[in-house]
Structures are given as structure tokens and as C-alpha cells.
Amino acid sequence: MAKKVVVVGGGSGGLVAARMVQTEATRLGRDLDVTLISASEKHYMPPLWSEVALGTASPEETWAPIKNAEKAYGFKVVVDPVKTFDLAGKKVVTESGQNFDYDFLVIALGTAYGWSDYKGLDRYGYHNYTEEGALELKQQLATFKGKKIVFLVPELPFRCGIYPPEMALNLRAYFEARGQHPEITILYPADAIRMALGEGLDRFFKRRFKRTGINYVTGFEQLLEVTENKVVTKHGEYEYDLLIKSPPSRLPKVLADNGLAHPGDPRWSVVTGPLFKHPEHPEVYLVGEHAMPPVGLLTAGVPIHNAAVIAGASILNEALGGYMIPSYGDTLCMGHSFESGFAGNCEYWWIPEEGKWGHACYTVATGPMVRLMKDSFYRGWLDALR
Template sequence: MGKKIVILGGGAAGTIAAINFAEAKRKHGLDMDITVVNKDEWTYMPPLWADVALDGLPIEKTRAPIRNLEKYGASVIVKEAKKIEPAERKILLSDGESISYDYLFVTLGLRNGWEGIPGYDKAGYHNYDPQAAVELNKTLRNFKGGKIVIAVPEVPFRCGIYPMEFATALGHILHTKGIKSKIVILSPKMPDVGDISWALGKDIGKLWHKYFEKYNIEIKRHDGIEKIDDSSRTVSMKEEEETHDRKAVITKHFEETYDLLIKVPMPRPPDPLNDPQFLYEQDKRFVKARPSDFRHPEYDDIFLTGEHSMPPTGLGTAGVFVDTATLKALSILLHELYGVGEPTEVHSVACVAYSGDKGFLGVCEVEFNGQEYTWRNCYNMAENFVMKIIKRAFYQGWLDKLRI
């Protein structure tokens, strides 16, 4: 009997897995059953939610019907998964049914965490889900000027460039409309580089700072956001400093007021993975996976290539990383099971993003040292107006695979 491959989560990584397994099945005549379980009728392309917020792109343009994966030869179950039982090789679904597997690809993304900072869940706007992006767009259209604060409580967060990309693109729109504004990005301090604007290295950091000057954007560093008081429109933060003799740490508290708050969620494990069998012991915001092949360290039949498992392998929380991780994991499994192809390796990732009035192509070198990945050398390969068009076309083109 053919192997039953279940893909849990039909977002960026899940659809890549399903389409590539289905193509291998067809090309090599493999005896394989592919099933995708997704809680939603739609698969979304989250980078396009920035266009919803900034340009009023309709939500319909950010998604495609998940059931169109059936046209590739995969079965689709639209149900929410509640729990994975690895010892039993089954997934419990919200309606009480269960589904069994021979091999499981877990691609559930990350949950948007708003809890833990008093006031954070209720205050402000964001574009980390489609409906929220529509609300942010309405608010921005009515914005008459003042201070916009983009709050980033923790690193990493979904898509490492997002706050700078959003701030510079928004800065350009406000500048063009003649709306007087200041944008403040509240960044966690990062020991090696300073703050999130330098996280991808000097080349890309300089690109952001060019726009920071042009559009009145400032980065302020903190060691933690403590609370939000939306009635006084204040973000309270802390800063920790070592004393001169390095024997003690002094905590200072400071505030930033805002006219409009845009917030970035904290990364948290999706509910079915919020289980000691899956959580990464060193950082329980994430889910463990073996860097060499993205397998669960104890269960060889489970591959975890969703955003939830990127930091434990050394990779970043972005679509470009889950894409390459998924392709590597499935190449390993196809080779092991059927002897087809060769296992691939991740050497670089490329991403198109907005930068002010333009777009740019960013490329990061990725290296696997046998233990984990490192990927800090990133370059701005080209910045121009065409890249801006290519960015949206790239993500729309991705969804077009499922608009057949």
C-alpha cells in the first residue's frame, strides 16, 4: 500500500509541500497518498496584508481556495487540528474525528501572541491577519498627521524586515500626501547589532536608514515593553544597564506617546504544538526540529518545516526560509522512500520587499555547519521602482498556482 503523507497546515510551507509531493508523484509514478489539513477554506499569502493596509488591496487578492490543491492530486480536509499524537501516528481534529499518517509534515505557522503585556491585546492596529489589515487601512486613510509608533516587543517576529519595510513604505505615502508625521519604531535591543534595522547586516541597514532620514523615521531601543495605556496613548518600556563595575543591573523605565499605534505580535506556538512533546526546550515560543533534516528529534516520521520551527534550526521566521526548509525536507523523504532525486541543501534565500517609494531584492547567504544554520550575510542586490512591482507580482504569482 502507498505511503500516506499528511500535511498539517495549508499556508506557505504546506502548499509548497503538497504541490511538490504531487508533482513528484505524477512525474515518477509514485504510490503515495497526499492529504492537506487546513482550518480555513483559504490559503493566505501574509506579505500581501501589507498591501491591504497600505494600498487597500482587497482581501480576495491575498488568498486562494485551499481545495484547489485537489487539482494537483492532493486530498484536502478543511478542519482544525487540536492535537498531534506522535506515538499513535494520528491527528485529532476539532470535530472529534482523527486522521492517521505514515509521514507528517507540520506547517502550522506561528500564532500571533498579544498576551503578556498589559493593554497590548486591545490597543492599536496591525496587519497580521486580513481583517485587521482592513481596519488598519481605514485608520491610515483617516490619519491627519502626528506620531505613529510601531511597537516590536520581541525578536524574532514574523518576517524580520516587516517593521522597516512597513515604516518606509508608509513614510513615503504620508510624505506624498503632504501629511506631517513622525514614525517611531520601538525595537528590542539586539546585543550584536544594536537594533532590528541592522539585523540583516550593514548593506540592508544602510538602505533603511536612508529612508529613515527622508521620512522622519526613528528607531528607539528598549529591553522590554511593559504595558500600553491606550487612554493616555502611552507605551511604557524598560531599559537595563549594567553598573560600571558590572556587578549589578539598573532598570530604567521610560515612555513613548503615540497618536496611532501599530503593533507587531509576539511569536507563539500554534495550539496543536503547544505540547511538551513538541516545544523547543531552550525557547518555548518555538517548536523543535532537527536542523539536518527538519525532523522531530524523537519521531523520524514527523517533519516540521513551518515558521514555528525555523529559529531552533538557526533559520529565520519568514516565508523564504520555510520555503527552502520544506523543499529540503521533502527531497530527503522522497529520496529515502522512493530513491528519486537527491536531497537538496539551503545555500541562500532571496526576498523582494518594499523600501520607501521603491522595492529591493535582498539575498542572504545561508550556511549549514552540520549542527545548525547561520545566515547573517545579507545584501541589497538591486533597488528600484521595478522591484516594487515585482514584489506584488511575485506573491500574486505564488497564489496563482492555486487559482487554477
């Protein structure tokens, strides 16, 4: 009887894991029963929400039907939010009451947003971390007549660490094309962006901030409050006419409710490396954004992709025998920067005594072509499901 593999999460982590297990089993002529369970019928490419806010993409361009993965890759897709994880009984129960037994389980549920964890953060400001948020921000940008724009990062780590500098540079170009020159300030709680992506990328951004007149305020240490027209931190107050905010990351409720919170930091899920397994249930893999920081990785799409590949290979090895499990791959990060773009690469190595990956990052290339490469990758990814 074929081993059952259940993958929970219809985002990039879940899709990569299910796709790898199914396509490799098919290639090898082996039988595995793979089911992906998604809370949404839409498979989103969240970085494209920035393009929605800037008016260079429509909401329809940011997603593809997750059910199309059945035809494209051969595994079963169920659209039904998960209600319960019974790890002892090896069972997943959905909101509609469906039960799914498994031999292997992959959990990739992204992250929730803790807007209400800071005073006023849930009431004031705009973002493009959801489709609805992107459309609201688009309206605010289109009608903006003010003088001061503030980008706020409340805490680290946060989703897609290059977002504030990338979007700030894009907004400078956006407003210059309209003959407007607002003051743009980034409030960043760390001393430098290089904490995540290397000194080369830190220098890259700082040069462009200086050239485009963007204020880069680092190390404000603690956010105290957001009001209707200012951000209050431990080290000062910053007035704004438009606030663009990044969300504090929090563990999805279904994971917290089912005992999957990390004992050292409840913002994340329990996980152990280097194979992204549950510490007490080795047949359970956690590869979503919620599982990255505990093992020293960034909360972004490329690390999640690599984690899903390792989890998928480990399942194939255990279910079929003899399948090679790759080491964690290098990650290439691409972004926009005013009229140009950048590519940064990170190399990783496992540190057993720390239970985390170490990494070294450096800038690979800059130029307009990188921007085109990034857009082409995102759109091509979705086209594969259309």
C-alpha cells in the same frame, strides 16, 4: 500499498511540501498518497495584508481557495482543524473526529500571537497581521489626523523582520500624498536590522530613514507597558496618536497541547536540523514558522519555503529511494521602500556542532522594479490556485 504522507497546515510551508511530494512522485511515475489538512478554506498571502491596510489591495486579492490545490497539484485537501497528534501511533485526529494514519507527517502551522503577554499590548494599537487587523488599520489610516505614529516591535524574533521599516517608509509616502507629515518612530529591540538581514540592508534603511525623517530607535531592551497614548520601555517613554504593533510569536496551541514545544524555548516547536525532523520521530517533519528559530532561521516565508523543499525531498528519498536531498537554498528577500524597493540575499551553511545554520546576507538590488517583482510574485502565487 502507497506510502501515506499527511501535511498539516494550509499556508506556504504546507502547500510547498505537499506540492513537491505529489508533483515529483507523479513525475517519477510513483504512487504516494498525499493529504493536506488545513484549518481554513483560504490559503492566504499575508504580505498582501499591508496592501489592504494601505488601500492598494482588497481582502479578496489576498487569498485563494486551498481546495483548488486538489485540481492544480493532485493531492487531497481536507479543511478541518487538527485536534490531536498521536506521534507514537502515527495518527492525526481532526476536530470533527476524522482519523488520518501516516507514514510521513509534515507540520507547518505558522505561529500564534502573544498579544496578552505584555501589559496593554492586547488593548491598544493596530496591526495588519490578519485580514481583520488590516481592515481595522486601513480605517485608522484613512481617518488619521494626529501627529505621532509609533511602530512597536515588542521582542525578537518576530514575524517578517523587515515589516516595520518597510511599512514605515510606505506610510511616509501614503501621508505625503495626502499632504500630511506625521512624525514616524520605529521602536526596535535589537541594535540594528542587520542582525537578521545584513549590514548592507541596515545601511539601506538608515539612509532612507534619514531622507524621509523617520526616527529609528534601537536597543530599547524591554517593553514594560502600552497605555492609551504611550509606549513605556525600560529606557524611556514614547507618546503616540497611532500605534502600529508587531505581534510576539508564540507556539500554536495545538502544538503546545500535544507536547511539541521546544524544551529550550516554548515559543517554538521541537525540531532538529538539517532536515527539520522531530528528534524522536524521524518520520515527522516540522517546517512552519514555529520551527525556524531553533535551527537559526528567520520567521518569514522564504525560509519556510526552503525548509518545506528539504522536508519534501527527504520524504521522497525515504519513500521512493534515491531522490536527491538539496542543501538549504539561498534566500532572496524583497521589500518596499517609499517609492522604490530592495532585494537582499542570504547564503546559508550548516554548522553541525551548533545544530544551526550560519548565514551571511547582503543587498542585491534597489529600485522601483524590485517593488513590481515582489507584488507580481505574491499575486502570481495566488493565481496558481485560482
